[in-house]
Amino acid sequence: MPAEERSWWGWGTTDGELSKEESDALVARTSGVLPGHDFTDHPPPDPADLDLPAPRIRPPATLAALCGDGPVDRLSHARGKAFRDVVRNLLGRLDHVPDLVARPRTEQDVVDLLDWCTASGTPLIPYGGGSSVVGGVEPRFDGPAVSMDLAGLGEVLEVDTVSRAARIQAGIFGPALEDRLRPLGLTLRHFPQSFAHSTLGGWLATRAGGHFATLATHIDDLTESLRVVTPAGISESRRLPGSGAGPSPDRLFLGSEGTLGVITEAWMRLQDRPVWQVTASVAFERQENAVAATRAIAQSGLYPSNCRLLDPAEAFINAGASVGGGLLLVAFESADHPVDTWLDRALELTAGHGGVVKARRSKNSTGQDSASAWRSSFLRMPYQRDALARRSLIVETFETACTWDGFPEFHDAVTSAARAAIDAVCGGAGVITCRFSHVYPDGPAPYYGIYAAGRWGSTVAQWDEIKAAVSEAIAVHGGTITHHHAVGRDHRPWYDRQRPDPFAAAITAAKSALDPAGILNPGVLIG
């Protein structure tokens, strides 16, 4: 997508921003929940008014054509799109801005840029769509930095329709990829919330979570092989449907977040485009029944494509539904066979736990229900977040995963920590929501939302306190600091506690072998 359409300060594209009417309606709805809050709008500054320091480095002449240092370009690559990133943009805080934005057009350009950065000891941050919500692309360190924007490597190079796989360059964005596959009847079917604004390489480097609520929940599971440029050479794994030949090479690079190399290509497993889709929404009066029903489905071997349990607050805010204990959105899809039998059994399981079916529909049927309302809302959420962030609200999410047996206590601990932090830093004015974004036979991936009343100029610090409190609760009660948002710089302290020490030693040694100058995304995961 042309760079000029992308918002330098907020989510996605400038076209996507809320209209005045939408903003007014959102403010009206929100003020009902947070009465007394000051909803004054704080629009973004003009980048020209920001006192951006001059670049501290220059590329060698051979690479100059690949490198830009325009102020908006540098600003738009300075950080990701977390709440704390957007608010710092709104405040005109510069913090850490890369000196150059490099745009390789070929893999050899990537090699050359890495060689230059290695020789000169210049930190380099691989940048896909820049939708990180964990500080993954921010040069949060002293000294110069190069942001390497991989959007120039955006082609589908080869499609194997028999094995249903494609060799794809890492810089391709979600919509462009699906546009290329659609005429072939194929799809990657990886739809993170950031789908339009993130790249295959970003998904792979961060172990992104996608469309499927069960089975292939992460991009990892859709990966057949990887090609990665490291300072020590190019690593290319073999296209294999399965292997048992030593530890998986791909699993080392999946989740390496730009610290071990730059992913340039991948063979990805594709799906036939679904023909049959059925979905239902099921209401529960009691939360424990909703959780038990969801667990029953997760353990049934039915493998729904969607199995999203919304708590009452989430159901009310984002699906327009009033429920006492929770609203379960469950869906099945197939390119091969009707899936009504699958949904029938899932609904038998929910009925056994007191669930009441509110709606059931098939693909191409018209009409609105809670599931479609929630889906529309889902893609608009980050834009709404930006509109509220401009009005001094703290609107952010965090996510994790835990086992089913531990969930009730875990959930109490996390929400209590969030509540206590909101009380302490926001005077109590706030709402906490929870949904399960993905479910496994052995546990759910809870996804939490926070809506709290902040004070303009302080909302980043307020959020950081809330985030630290919930992260501590997650760490203490055995969850993961991230199920699919990645570690980045924001999660680092808790990641270090979660990661076994010998594994830390092993991966640090692996990094030294692959990136001896330590130029790749310093501060993330390692070092």
Next chain:
Amino acid sequence: MPAEERSWWGWGTTDGELSKEESDALVARTSGVLPGHDFTDHPPPDPADLDLPAPRIRPPATLAALCGDGPVDRLSHARGKAFRDVVRNLLGRLDHVPDLVARPRTEQDVVDLLDWCTASGTPLIPYGGGSSVVGGVEPRFDGPAVSMDLAGLGEVLEVDTVSRAARIQAGIFGPALEDRLRPLGLTLRHFPQSFAHSTLGGWLATRAGGHFATLATHIDDLTESLRVVTPAGISESRRLPGSGAGPSPDRLFLGSEGTLGVITEAWMRLQDRPVWQVTASVAFERQENAVAATRAIAQSGLYPSNCRLLDPAEAFINAGASVGGGLLLVAFESADHPVDTWLDRALELTAGHGGVVKARRSKNSTGQDSASAWRSSFLRMPYQRDALARRSLIVETFETACTWDGFPEFHDAVTSAARAAIDAVCGGAGVITCRFSHVYPDGPAPYYGIYAAGRWGSTVAQWDEIKAAVSEAIAVHGGTITHHHAVGRDHRPWYDRQRPDPFAAAITAAKSALDPAGILNPGVLIG
């Protein structure tokens, strides 16, 4: 299982060996295929007659009670159970025999043994059930060696029936594990051919393939967390149903084959015991139709528990069926719901490719068919292999995986290489069989069997030539050198070619961090 029941020279237990009647019948059947072969029986030597060198090392007094140096104990830990291992035992070839067999009874014993070996620079080979078919447990190097037999760590420590997971010590054997889980209605449902003679730790260290032909094909997928003793400390990952926090720690140790640490415990994901099971066998006249039908099922999203395509030779030898193109054994199972709908659709797919259903049955129905015949045969195969190995036959398997689009050419290349090698070293007297042991949406895992007429005293060298030829074909044509048999020492040359060089550098560095003295299973994977 008590050590005395296990065969020191051959597969499994002494009880399992073929009776005289079974051997005679097997020889009669085989001589029909390989007329003119000399079927003279060469029974194993008496271990007392072997000139076993005295141990070159002694344990420190504090560890003496854990260590044995009895001749049969050392002999039975000297190698795995590949054809070339069994024949060398029959020939009384000592090659490399460990000096001590250490049997830790606690995790602290493992730590203490590693400390001693690290301090003294003594190579240590973790040993589970010793069923390796790739030279994984053989001290194939000069100098002393300790074999650490983990059978003393054989308990199920904790069961979480809500999340369906258990904390299990690594030295437990398959039957003991299932005995512990059965009263709870749970099962790990990991049934490699070696099930009775291998341990959880061995499955984890080698990325073993198990019961399920689709989805959770490897033990990897059943693993929730690992506890690993390394010379650099104990690595324990968190129990998580899913995570995106950096590269997966568990995926580094899964498949590490004893080179990075000793797995002592794992939290494993369990299943409810299946209630509904349906199976069918489908015959095809043409191989390409059989493959296309199998691919259609693998890509259908139906996820059969079994989807085993036998070629005509495999179907005839091991399932007693005469087919022109192949016999597909397909099965579904569930603890939650009847699975007839699933099988119905799978059989529609096979019918679309000309498949003819030969038998269909549900769990608990009686009567023999090709599927049950094949399953009985499957568990007896290694014992039959031993009986034939004693009679100068070359009977061995090898396995791989490749993509669907490449399979026809790949299969031709591999079988041509096998045929040419059999022609060259066995004068052409041999049979090659193929089955798909597991199938994926993007490709099958072909499993090959060789039955060839050897010359007593030369069958190891003959097999090694055949194996080198097929391994070369696999490497050149893009397969993996192993789908689930592991790398060990036998696959090392081809593994080194398959493994990306930067990944080799990374994992070598990781080993240096975890095992600085390089004592753990030298020669396997690294170093």
